[in-house]
Amino acid sequence: MVDQFGGKPHPRSQVPDLSNVDLDTLPVTPPDPLRDYYEPMQVGAWALRVVPMAVCEGYWTGLQVVNGLVLLRRRTSVWMSITPMETESQLIGVDFARGHVVIHGLGMGWVAAMTALKPEVDRVTVVEMDDEVLKMHRQLDLFARLPDGAGDKVRIVEADALDWMPDSHVDLLMPDIWLDMVSWGRAEEVHDMQANAKADMVYFWGQELELARHAVKAGRDLDDAGLALTAKEFDLPLVGLDTPDYAARTRIATKQWMKGRWLEGSTIPADLRSSADEEMEA
Incomplete structure (x- = not known):
């Protein structure tokens, strides 16, 4: 999700292909109402992280820029995030x-x-x-x-x-x-x-x-x-x-x-x- 720049992702990954995308033309996702309730922390294998900016594809909408993306990882796997898809x-x-x-x-x-x-x-x-x-x-x-x-x-x-x-x-x-x-x-x-x-x-x-x-x-x-x-x-x-x-x-x-x-x-x-x-x- 966050390793988006510098290569073409595998077609089965959840990372969007940005190789031919002009990022400046993408819409910006409105701030989520719960965004500010989260803060970075780690408990055991789980970690809450905030990514300054990411480009995400919606579940049934297109590519868009998400600022201050909050995500929950378990080791290397993202289990949830406040993205348009989620x-x-x-x-x-x-x-x-x-x-x-x-x-x-x-x-x-x-x-x-x-x-x-x-x-x-x-x-x-x-x-x-x-x-x-x-x-x-x-x-x-x-x-x-x-x-x-x-x-x-x-x-x-x-x-x-x-x-x-x-x-x-x-x-x-x-x-x-x-x-x-x-x-x-x-x-x-x-x-x-x-x-x-x-x-x-x-x-x-x-x-x-x-x-x-x-x-x-x-x-x-x-x-x-x-x-x-x-x-x-x-x-x-x-x-x-x-x-x-x-x-x-x-x-x-x-x-x-x-x-x-x-x-x-x-x-x-x-x-x-x-x-x-x-x-x-x-």
Whole structure:
């Protein structure tokens, strides 16, 4: 993400190709409302870092400049960052949040904080099992510093997301426990979490790419009908499919972020192919 200058990145990396980009023409991402709540720190293998400037690609928007980029690393891997890709890929869930929201995976706490700030939300339960992440958040004290006591809604539970069961009704379940945007068996893992949570609504990180992989494997178009049928087969109360331009945005996110990670035996439509697909077939 931050090693962007001085070479052409591998097509399957998450680093954008800037070899033919005039940086002066790129839009600048507006400051994130939580940006100033973070400060550099390290706890065990985890480190919060601030990068002065980076060029990032959105989940379904294009290249843009991010100033003061905050990211969370575990050793050499970036697990979360306040980038357009990360925020755009979570905002549908945040927009649907109301009542009791359960978030699997604490990370930087961005989703939990943004959710707690909503007046429609009464309670936010965050399930996290990494003791170093929990220690980092005790030091960061993010939620206690949110305005108007919004952080009082947040309760952190140390548990395995695949085993944890709620003690009260859940309105929205938002799982985000994965390092990569695409991973094998994600839909099945979400199904297992929902079997315990029994939430009224579910929105999981990378939902659009998972729907796209299964729809393409089934030979369906990535349009409203194809996505709706695929979502029905997931047997999950997924939200977001009726938001404006969902199918069009899913196609953009798929082309930008699938990076060749299709289900085996898929015939990839020409309009969804990327340089990663060409690289894998070479």
